[in-house]
Every structure is written in structure tokens, then in C-alpha cells.
Amino acid sequence: MCGIVGIINTDRKLIDGNYIREAIRIQRERGNGLGGGFAVYGAYPENKDKYAFHIMYEGSQNNPYISMVEDYIRSRMVIYHSEQIPVYPNDRIPRGPYFKRYFLKPLAEFLAPEQTEEDYIVEVVMAINKMEGAFVVSSGKNMGVFKGMGYPEDIADYFRIEDYRGYMWIAHNRFPTNTPGWWGGAHPFTILDKAVVHNGEITSYGTNKRWLEMYGYYCMLQTDTEVISYIYDKLTRGDKLPPKDACYVMAPSLWEDIDRTGDEKKKNLRQIYGPAIVNGPFGIVLSHSNGAIVLNDRNKLRPVVCAKAGNTFYASSEECSIRLLSPDVDNLWSPRGGEPVIIDFSVEDTQELRGRKAQWSLW
Amino acid sequence: MDDMKNNWKIIPPFHPEFDLERCDYKNGCKICVTECSFGEISLKPEKGKDGEIQYRPWSNMSACNACQRCVKMCPQNAIHIAFKPMHTSHGYWTSDYVGNLWRQTGKSGGVLLVGTGATGPQKRYFDYMMFDACQVTNPSIDPLREPMEIRRYLGSKPERYGEKIGPQLKLEVPIMFAAMSFGAVNIRVHEAEARASQIVGTYWNTGEGGFHKNLRQYGGNTIVQVASGRFGVSEDYLKSAAAVEIKIGQGAKPGIGGHLPGEKVSKPISETRMIPEGTDALSPAPHHDIYSIEDLRQLIFAIKEATEYKIPVAVKIAAVHNVAPIASGIARAGADIIVIDGFRGGTGATPFQIRQNTGIPIELALSAADRRLSEEGIRNRVSLVASGGIQCSSDVLKLICLGADAVYIGTPVLIALGCGVCQRCFTGKCPYGITTNRPGLAERIDVESATTALVRLLMSWSEEIKELMGSMGISAIEALRGNRDRLRGVGLNEEELKILGIKHAGT
Numbered sequence: 001m002c003g004i005v006g007i008i009n010t011d012r013k014l015i016d017g018n019y020i021r022e023a024i025r026i027q028r029e030r031g032n033g034l035g036g037g038f039a040v041y042g043a044y045p046e047n048k049d050k051y052a053f054h055i056m057y058e059g060s061q062n063n064p065y066i067s068m069v070e071d072y073i074r075s076r077m078v079i080y081h082s083e084q085i086p087v088y089p090n091d092r093i094p095r096g097p098y099f100k101r102y103f104l105k106p107l108a109e110f111l112a113p114e115q116t117e118e119d120y121i122v123e124v125v126m127a128i129n130k131m132e133g134a135f136v137v138s139s140g141k142n143m144g145v146f147k148g149m150g151y152p153e154d155i156a157d158y159f160r161i162e163d164y165r166g167y168m169w170i171a172h173n174r175f176p177t178n179t180p181g182w183w184g185g186a187h188p189f190t191i192l193d194k195a196v197v198h199n200g201e202i203t204s205y206g207t208n209k210r211w212l213e214m215y216g217y218y219c220m221l222q223t224d225t226e227v228i229s230y231i232y233d234k235l236t237r238g239d240k241l242p243p244k245d246a247c248y249v250m251a252p253s254l255w256e257d258i259d260r261t262g263d264e265k266k267k268n269l270r271q272i273y274g275p276a277i278v279n280g281p282f283g284i285v286l287s288h289s290n291g292a293i294v295l296n297d298r299n300k301l302r303p304v305v306c307a308k309a310g311n312t313f314y315a316s317s318e319e320c321s322i323r324l325l326s327p328d329v330d331n332l333w334s335p336r337g338g339e340p341v342i343i344d345f346s347v348e349d350t351q352e353l354r355g356r357k358a359q360w361s362l363w
Numbered sequence: 364m365d366d367m368k369n370n371w372k373i374i375p376p377f378h379p380e381f382d383l384e385r386c387d388y389k390n391g392c393k394i395c396v397t398e399c400s401f402g403e404i405s406l407k408p409e410k411g412k413d414g415e416i417q418y419r420p421w422s423n424m425s426a427c428n429a430c431q432r433c434v435k436m437c438p439q440n441a442i443h444i445a446f447k448p449m450h451t452s453h454g455y456w457t458s459d460y461v462g463n464l465w466r467q468t469g470k471s472g473g474v475l476l477v478g479t480g481a482t483g484p485q486k487r488y489f490d491y492m493m494f495d496a497c498q499v500t501n502p503s504i505d506p507l508r509e510p511m512e513i514r515r516y517l518g519s520k521p522e523r524y525g526e527k528i529g530p531q532l533k534l535e536v537p538i539m540f541a542a543m544s545f546g547a548v549n550i551r552v553h554e555a556e557a558r559a560s561q562i563v564g565t566y567w568n569t570g571e572g573g574f575h576k577n578l579r580q581y582g583g584n585t586i587v588q589v590a591s592g593r594f595g596v597s598e599d600y601l602k603s604a605a606a607v608e609i610k611i612g613q614g615a616k617p618g619i620g621g622h623l624p625g626e627k628v629s630k631p632i633s634e635t636r637m638i639p640e641g642t643d644a645l646s647p648a649p650h651h652d653i654y655s656i657e658d659l660r661q662l663i664f665a666i667k668e669a670t671e672y673k674i675p676v677a678v679k680i681a682a683v684h685n686v687a688p689i690a691s692g693i694a695r696a697g698a699d700i701i702v703i704d705g706f707r708g709g710t711g712a713t714p715f716q717i718r719q720n721t722g723i724p725i726e727l728a729l730s731a732a733d734r735r736l737s738e739e740g741i742r743n744r745v746s747l748v749a750s751g752g753i754q755c756s757s758d759v760l761k762l763i764c765l766g767a768d769a770v771y772i773g774t775p776v777l778i779a780l781g782c783g784v785c786q787r788c789f790t791g792k793c794p795y796g797i798t799t800n801r802p803g804l805a806e807r808i809d810v811e812s813a814t815t816a817l818v819r820l821l822m823s824w825s826e827e828i829k830e831l832m833g834s835m836g837i838s839a840i841e842a843l844r845g846n847r848d849r850l851r852g853v854g855l856n857e858e859e860l861k862i863l864g865i866k867h868a869g870t
């Protein structure tokens with residue numbers, strides 16, 4: 001099962017966390033209290049040029065591995081600021097791991113020749129995740145993830161997400177079926193600024209994982225979500241495919257249709273990226289600084305509804321979440337299996353974007 | 364001395380038994396006598412009630428191979444084959460070993476020959492691997508309602524979109540017909556394979572005996588072989604096909620060449636193989652121009668040059684101990700497809716000792732090669748085709764889960780044409796007219812019905828594969844290639860699990 005919600009304002013207008021909390025709360029039925037989480041974009045405008053690391057440490061703040069991890073970070077990055085992420089234990093979630101937030105930048109001279117800053121960050125994240133007792137919850141610029149064990153509304157209260165404001169929010173309500181519930185295993189799962197919430201169980205996991213391993217991605221968490229975000233990252237960042245093509249690789253059309261239309265590009269994409277095809281039921285919202293992607297498996301074995309009201313775009317497992325936020329939403333539809341909905345802000349800066357129409361594409 | 368002769372006498376373990384109540388001999392039926400190409404059945408005169416001489420079928424107890432031809436052809440269903448081996452009382456010196464020694468010392472004085480694949484007790488790993496299926500958390504897919512895609516493309520693929528993609532073979536089913544040469548089988552078998560491949564959308568392989576001119580119209584579905592004998596190889600030959608396969612070895616006889624005796628080299632065979640009529644066709648054990656990997660590379664590129672880089676070049680090797688590094692070397696030498704043939708693979712003729720004792724199981728060999736190529740990051744560059752011992756559709760799918768892009772089947776093709784796996788292909792007396800070119804026998808294959816049988820073989824296996832995929836929640840077969848997560852081992856030890864790359868059931 002699992003429930004997902006996304007709220008995306010293409011004008012980059014900021015809203016607080018209350019909206020998403022309510023939207024995912026009414027999908028309580030879709031989870032079982034073993035995981036909930038949120039990703040927010042636009043949360044750290046004053047530090048938007050730095051990588052915001054949310055790191056989860058097991059145990060309390062006195063644990064020795066915190067300083068080990070921080071020593072490692074200091075050896076690779078410049079720490080501009082670090083602080084404890086405030087938490088508000090309550091009777092539903094009385095305790096949790098220790099969370100810290102860092103604003104970081106790599107120093108240019110640390111980069112290996114031909115290594116991009118993003119490659120470098122991925123390397124650092126992978127290294128920290130391999131370390132004892134620490135887990136990077138998010139690592140993108142001007143964004144952050146809050147997640148843990150519990151129902152999502154309780155997690156929201158635990159972190160008081162109403163104190164954060166963002167132009168894009170995604171949320172997840174977990175009903176784990178393949179990996180045990182733990183704080184780090186909740187969604188969203190992230191790499192750099194890409195965050196994924198996912199409802200499904202991927203049967204192509206073994207094939208996807210082997211393919212990713214050829215390119216240095218190690219699937220440590222053994223979760224489907226991790227695999228999807230890595231595939232997307234490899235295709236868009238590594239192979240420079242546009243989001244549309246990356247989605248096509250994960251949920252391609254039938255050979256029959258490719259034959260009929262004689263589309264060479266689609267044929268080649270499917271031939272080359274066969275091992276990156278994602279099979280099994282899934283509905284995902286994948287967000288990144290400049291937009292989001294909503295994608296369903298080819299057979300549409302999981303529910304996803306999309307809607308648009310003014311300049312706000314919604315995606316959800318259940319229509320009720322959208323109706324709650326926007327009772328008279330003008331345009332609501334259920335995307336077909338394998339046909340991604342791509343929201344692309346296209347323009348980097350909020351100022352410039354204002355007054356422009358963001359690019360919508362239905363494909 | 365004559366008495367001594369009997370010291371080596373062997374009564375075959377099989378013989379036909381006739382139910383004379385059912386048998387129609389009184390009306391003059393003698394179908395079984397003519398059907399048995401091994402000369403096991405003769406007619407025995409007998410006095411009928413009214414004193415008239417009648418001929419009843421009689422088992423000579425000297426040549427039966429349990430091919431079941433007479434059983435199937437008897438219109439009265441009056442025959443069954445009895446199995447009564449000459450037992451020894453010794454637990455170690457069983458009749459198999461004793462019999463083989465008698466055969467060698469009493470008769471041949473040489474290497475024992477045999478047809479079809481290895482019969483030894485080695486583990487059939489297929490049976491120790493179970494598929495996963497969807498329950499609750501994950502819906503299975505109904506192949507009757509949802510599209511199930513089993514198409515494969517074989518050939519070299521680049522790492523990313525935008526780079527040049529090599530020539531590809533398009534397979535509508537992940538199964539191809541394995542190499543069986545003209546000479547080993549007859550032209551009717553080739554024609555049926557070619558036609559069925561065209562109908563279904565897959566490929567058949569000419570084997571090393573050349574490509575008969577009458578079948579060239581099927582070139583688009585044909586893979587031609589270049590083996591150590593280089594029979595029938597010309598520029599024309601290479602260009603007539605959809606792909607060229609360099610045969611280094613085969614599972615039934617790794618490291619061994621081939622020998623088609625001169626008496627089998629008839630006019631059409633001599634023309635197709637491009638050798639004089641009546642001469643022995645000898646395939647040397649190694650290619651005389653390949654003594655190392657760099658020589659193979661030259662041959663691969665010579666063929667690519669000759670075919671203008673328009674068709675993929677495959678290299679076929681037997682599954683041997685070092686298969687993984689060898690496969691890596693072949694990939695780096697420029698092959699587009701690597702075929703690995705397990706020790707159970709069939710053949711028309713192979714030395715018994717080689718067949719039973721050389722090579723390794725395809726399941727382990729394939730898994731090791733797939734892993735090695737992935738670890739080296741060059742898995743995209745080649746397609747892997749597995750063969751040797753595949754007995755049913757689930758074997759096919761298990762090999763795909765272990766990393767195969769497609770498979771070759773050989774023995775199932777013969778069985779689809781009637782073959783009773785009697786292991787006597789090398790005698791040229793195949794009672795089903797498959798592995799023989801003898802007039803009178805070869806005609807037992809009717810191309811029309813043989814084609815239909817092969818189409819049915821591919822279609823029924825495809826349907827079963829789709830069912831299996833549906834139960835696993837897979838709708839496109841590429842999501843299964845190398846997907847060891849969908850397999851679990853039952854009763855395998857840690858080492859075996861490690862090589863196969865699968866977990867034990869329950870974990």
C-alpha cells in the first residue's frame with residue numbers, strides 16, 4: 001500500500017507545512033504507522049547556494065560517531081553552519097534519533113579532475129551512509145527531508161513542519177511490506193536535490209540493481225525507492241537524458257506500439273536501457289529543485305491522481321487529499337499507466353519565473 | 364577361438380516385446396520390421412492353425428536402442444519396449460562399465476562414440492531453483508488480460524543513448540534453434556527450422572556444414588557458423604545470413620573436433636560443404652588460425668569487414684572451468700554475442716568419455732560469466748546466449764534470471780520432430796529420419812508437419828514463459844534478465860548459492 005501526496009507551486013510561492021500534513025493525514029488508511037515523511041523545497045532561502053545536509057544519528061547527541069562523521073565532513077567540505085534539527089517529542093512519538101542539519105560547500109580544490117560538484121557530493125553521501133550509526137536523510141540545496149517511524153501526521157508534529165515554508169512539498173505514508181520499518185527507511189528517499197516518494201513493489205529490482213552497480217551506484221537500503229532515484233539520477237545526470245526520456249526508459253511503451261509508429265528513438269532507448277526498465281506496481285512522485293515527475297507503472301497497478309488549480313499542481317494516491325486542499329479544483333485526472341506527468345519550472349530564479357508560465361507536459 | 368567370441372557378447376538392455384493377441388501379423392502386417400532402421404526386428408515363420416505358414420515379428424535381441432519408433436508406428440499398439448539389462452552382481456562394476464569394456468575389447472578397439480548430450484548423475488541445478496510469485500503486496504499479472512513482452516534484441520549495446528548501437532537480431536521469443544549441421548541432420552530438418560524461425564520471428568543456426576542454396580531465402584532468420592573445418596564458408600555464405608557465429612567449442616565435446624565420414628558426404632552435402640564427394644569432413648579440434656584471444660579478434664573483425672559491419676558476430680564456446688574470464692576476453696575481442704554451451708548439450712557424435720566428463724553445467728557457467736561481465740562494466744557490450752541441457756520453458760526462464768539474453772535449444776527441436784533420444788545419431792540410421800541422410804529414412808520427415816511442430820514448440824514454451832512471468836509480476840522480459848532476486852535455491856550449499864548469485868529459500 002502506502003500513500004503519496006505532492007503539492008507543487010510553479011510560481012514558487014511558499015506555503016507552510018500544515019497543508020501537506022493535512023493532505024497526507026486523511027490517507028491514514030494507506031499506512032500502518034511504520035513510516036512517514038516529508039520533503040520540502042525552498043526551505044532555506046538564506047543558504048540556498050549551499051548543500052543542506054540532514055543527517056540522522058542513531059542514539060543520543062553524545063554518541064561518539066557524531067564527531068567521527070563530522071571530522072570526515074570537515075575533511076571533505078566547508079561547514080558554513082550546523083545545528084540540531086529541532087524536534088518536539090509527544091506521546092505518540094516520545095523519542096527518536098538525533099538529527100543535525102549542515103550547510104556545506106565543497107572546496108574547488110577537493111574535486112578530482114573532471115569531477116562535477118554533484119558527483120563529489122554523491123561520493124560524500126555514499127561514504128557517510130557506509131559509516132556506523134549515521135545516515136544522510138537529504139543532501140540537496142535549499143531543500144530538506146523530515147521523516148521517521150510513525151504516522152506521517154505524527155512525524156509532522158514531531159518536527160513541527162508547519163514551521164517550514166516551501167514551494168513544493170511531497171509526503172509519504174508507509175505500509176512496509178518488504179523491508180522492516182526504521183527511521184532511515186521511511187520515504188522520501190533522496191540523492192542530491194532529488195526526492196522520491198513511492199507506492200509499490202518493484203519486481204525488476206534484481207535487474208535494475210545489477211545495472212546500477214555497473215555505474216558505481218550501491219543500493220544499500222535494499223528498497224525500491226532507492227533504485228528508482230538512482231536510475232533517474234543515472235539517466236538524467238549521468239547520461240544527460242531529458243526527464244521525459246528517463247521516464248520512458250523506466251516505463252516504456254509496448255514493442256507493438258514502437259513497431260507501429262516506427263519510432264527509432266524509443267526503440268533504441270528500450271534496447272539500450274532494457275535493464276533499467278521498472279516492472280511491478282508503482283506510483284511515484286519524484287521531485288527536484290526545478291520541478292517534479294509523476295509516474296505510474298505501465299499496467300497502472302497503483303493509484304495516482306493529478307490535478308491542477310491555478311499555478312498549483314497536485315499529485316496524490318487518493319483524490320480526497322486534493323479535494324481537501326482545493327475543494328473546487330478545476331482540472332483533475334488520472335494519468336495513464338506509463339505516461340509521466342512532468343512539471344518543469346525551466347527557469348532557475350523565482351524572480352524571473354514570476355509572470356511566466358511554467359512548462360507542463362503530458363506525455 | 365569361436366567360443367571366445369561370446370566372451371564379449373552383449374545383449375542390448377532393450378528389446379521390443381510383441382503382444383501377439385493384438386498383433387495383426389496374421390493379416391500380413393510387417394510395419395515394425397520396415398520401420399526399425401537398426402535391424403532389430405525380423406520375421407519368424409510359424410505354422411498357423413490350418414497349417415499355412417505365417418510370419419510373426421521377432422525380436423533379434425541384438426540391436427534395439429529403445430527409440431520407440433516401432434511402438435509408435437504399430438497400428439495395433441501391440442509393441443512395448445522391455446528394459447532388461449545384463450546385470451552384474453557387482454555393485455561397483457556395474458553393467459555400464461563392464462558393457463563398455465566388452466564393447467571396446469570385443470569389437471571396436473577404439474574410442475566409444477555416442478550421440479546426444481551427457482547422461483551422468485551431475486546435479487540439474489534447474490531443479491534446485493524456484494521462482495518467486497506475487498502475493499498480496501504485489502499483484503500478479505494475468506497474461507490473458509495484460510500484454511506480456513518476451514521480445515529480445517541480441518547484439519552489442521552502447522552504455523548510453525546517443526552512442527552508436529551495433530547491429531541487432533530481433534527475437535520475438537527468447538529461444539533460437541541451436542547449431543546442427545547439414546550432414547548431421549538432413550535438409551528437411553533445416554528447412555523446417557528455417558520456416559518455423561521465419562513464422563515465429565526467431566533464428567536457426569546452420570551449424571558448421573554450410574548453408575544449402577535452396578534455403579538461402581530464409582537467410583534473414585539464419586545464423587551461419589564458421590567452425591574449424593570452415594565448411595561452406597565464402598563471402599557469399601557470410602553475407603547470406605542475419606548473423607555469423609564462430610564456433611570455438613560445444614558443450615557435448617569441448618576441445619574436440621568433428622568427423623563426418625566420407626560415406627555420408629553425398630552430392631548435396633559435398634556441394635554445401637564445398638568438399639569433394641565421398642571424402643571425410645574433418646573439423647580439427649582448434650581453429651588452425653586461432654591459438655589465442657588476439658587471433659580470435661582478428662577472425663571476428665575479418666568477418667565484420669566481410670559483412671560490412673551490418674550483422675552481429677557471435678562466438679560460441681563450451682562451458683568450461685574458466686568460462687568467466689574467457690567470456691570477458693571474447694567481449695573485449697569485439698564479439699557482439701557470446702554463446703555458452705553447457706556440458707549437457709547435445710551432438711550427433713561425441714566420444715563417450717568426453718561427453719560424460721568434460722565441461723560444467725550451464726547454470727553455473729552462465730551465472731559466472733554474467734557476473735564477471737557486469738563487474739567489469741561491459742555487460743552492455745555483448746548479449747549472452749545460453750544453451751546445453753534446456754528441457755522445458757522454466758529452464759529457459761531460469762537461465763534468463765541468471766543472466767541470459769536468450770537461449771538456444773537443440774535436443775528439444777529433435778524431440779519435437781519425434782526423436783526418442785536413443786543416442787544413436789552417429790550411426791546415420793536415425794529411425795525418425797532426423798539425423799540421417801539415407802534415402803528412405805530422411806523422407807520420414809515431412810517438412811510441413813515438422814515446421815508446424817517446431818512452431819508449436821516455440822509457441823507453447825512462450826505461453827508458459829508468459830504465465831511464469833505473470834505470476835512473478837513481470838510484464839517485460841528484460842526486467843528479468845539477471846534478476847536473481849526472482850529465484851531462490853532449495854537444497855543448495857553456500858558455494859553453489861554464491862556462484863548462482865541467489866539466496867536460499869526462506870531468506
Ligand code: SF4
Nearest residue numbers: 399427428430431433
Ligand atoms: S530400435 Fe526402435 S524401432 Fe527398432 S525395435 Fe527398438 S524401439 Fe523398435
Ligand code: SF4
Nearest residue numbers: 782783785786788793
Ligand atoms: S535423432 Fe534419431 S538417432 Fe538421434 S537420438 Fe533421436 S531418434 Fe535417436
